[in-house]
Amino acid sequence: MTILIPFSIQTSLNSLSLSLKLLKSWRRLSMEKPKPINVSSKIWFACSTFFFIWVLLLCSLSSKTSLITLFPSFSNLKSIFIEENRVDQQFKETDHDESCSGRYIYVHNLPAQFNIDILKNCTALNKWFDMCEPLLNMGLGKETSKQGWYATNQFTLEIIFQNRMNQYDCLTRNSSLATAIYVPYYAGLDVGRYLFGKIDVSVRDKNVVDLVNWLTKQPEWKRVYGIDHFFIGGRVTWDFRRQSDEQSGWGNKLFITPEIRNMTALIIEKNPLDNKLEVAIPYPSYFHPSNSNEIINWQNEVRNVNPEFLFSFVGSPRPNDNTSIRDELINQCLNSIHCRLLDCNDFKCDDPFFVIQAFSKSKFCLQPSGDSYTRRSTFDAILSGCVPVFFHPMSAYGQYVWHLPKNHSSYSVLINETEVKEGKVNIEEVLGKIPEIEVMAMREEVVKLIPKLVYANPMKMPEKGLEDAFEIAVKGVLERIKERKENN
The missing domain is CATH 3.40.50.2000 (Glycogen Phosphorylase B;)
Incomplete structure (x- = not known):
């Protein structure tokens, strides 16, 4: 059995290594022959000394903290995950593939306001912990020492799902052929920024209002008024159900907005009483295989x-x-x-x-x-x-x-x-x-x-025929939309 090195130990080792390097550099500087310095040099020396001591103290903190989360603005982390999550869809060469009959999906090219721009200030996505590392590797988070295993955060499903959708074998540029229209709005990551603290309701609802305005202007919407549209909700239903405009109300009003309620929301926890809008799909866990052999090997280990x-x-x-x-x-x-x-x-x-x-x-x-x-x-x-x-x-x-x-x-x-x-x-x-x-x-x-x-690894082309949580969800939403169209 492959040994899985604890993620926290890996982080500790990285921080310790950096601390030692800084300590050696400081020691070498302190042993150099002193030179006459003026007042401005003294100020610079005092500031740099404080900075080095501060970094050393931070590096010796709990293994839960790493420099990449402490100093995201000083790293290229942001540009990495933003580049990772740019749309790179695998369209069919032809729109007349029999295997895709009834399975075509058209992806709305939303303004960046509704997805990529939400990720840019990753440190503000959650009040309680830094979300910059969890966004790495197309939403899978930091890779562990065991192949296919990642420190996946429970709230990154929207990113994982979009990147799996980019690999879907029946995407089409021709929306008239599509059975379903996918809306890649990062609903959970959006509202998660405003769940704690005194945030005005107009701020919490801005993207909801703007999204509805954008969608309803598209020709795809006007065909069946959103019945064939679906999106992902990477948080529980209660975060999207504010019932009033009082400041004390929780979350935003996404799920009570009439236009949105014409759509289908695939969400990690649904309202037991709402079968019109919501269908629950699994939370993302830590294992993201790319082929059946990886799954079979893990099943045998278990x-x-x-x-x-x-x-x-x-x-x-x-x-x-x-x-x-x-x-x-x-x-x-x-x-x-x-x-x-x-x-x-x-x-x-x-x-x-x-x-x-x-x-x-x-x-x-x-x-x-x-x-x-x-x-x-x-x-x-x-x-x-x-x-x-x-x-x-x-x-x-x-x-x-x-x-x-x-x-x-x-x-x-x-x-x-x-x-x-x-x-x-x-x-x-x-x-x-x-x-x-x-x-x-x-x-x-x-x-x-x-x-x-499990959600297959979106960084690798999954094995054809691998029916993971994503494929089951897509199959389910296509059937649901067909049924809703027939009953409409």
Whole structure:
């Protein structure tokens, strides 16, 4: 098995190496023979000294911090990911290919305001962490030591999807042939800039208003008024559903805008009550294969792991949320020798190595609701061959209908959330009573799901016929649009 070096360790080594180089340079300078200096030289010397000390201190910070995120403006990082994400579509040589009948997609050439320009100030895309590194490698994030594995952020699906769309085998320049019209608007990255802080609603809604104005002027819109249009939402539905224009309202009004509601939104978490606009598709996880051999090899690695723990939980407590059952799950895990706990408060959950290792060593992985119904962790668990344990049906069953089996009990377990909250359920007892032969069958079903839930590497031309999460989503949206046109 290939050894996966923790992402955080790689960052630490890089920072340490740079610190040593700076220290050697400083030492060499300090040993030079002093020369007479004037006042301005003294000021320059004091400033440069402060700068060197500051850099050394920053380099010795936690391994979670790297110079590339501390000084994005001093690197060429921005120009790299902007260049990576320029549209480079693979159009069909002919618009009369029988294999593309009913599958043609036309991509709107949106003004840069709605995608590339959003990426330019990458440090402002999220209040809590720098998004510059996660945008690298066409949205896959920084590459790890294991081939096909990246430190992928859960909010970069819009970029990954567009770059996979650029490889789609039935793109057309002739919109009249297209069954579907793809709108490459980075909706989640756009609204994510304004979710925290006192941002005026007019600022939050500007791109929504401008997008509607632009789309409705296009001839493609006027044919069926957006019914054949679709876009990606890389955040949960609640970030796009502000119900009023009060400053205290959350997010923007994208999903309640009438014109947008004619379209289809493929989103990482949908509103359970909204089947007109939204369809949920998987969060991006860490594995991005380019061919079936990479997938088969990983599936075999997962099958060969002998889990040490009955169940595990990867996450952090929600002490200020009275509705959350996380504290109860954490307490039960800590009190069981059969549970593996990975506390996300110490940033280990930012490292693919630690997350996948924790899940792969467990038969079952607890998946309580996060800040909303769903968690990216569900897909990390399945990727690791771990059977997900849900506590609410909308955490998966009512969400990913195109990607997950209708027979929910074949690959997962559902435990009543209310009973857990009331202390009526012992997780270890419930899971321990499941016969081993059933556990093995569920784990095998989980392993079989892996190809359908990963997004293939957009930096390499995927193997023809590889049906990843992107291909399933595209197939689903084409069928949905055809049905909507017929019923219109």
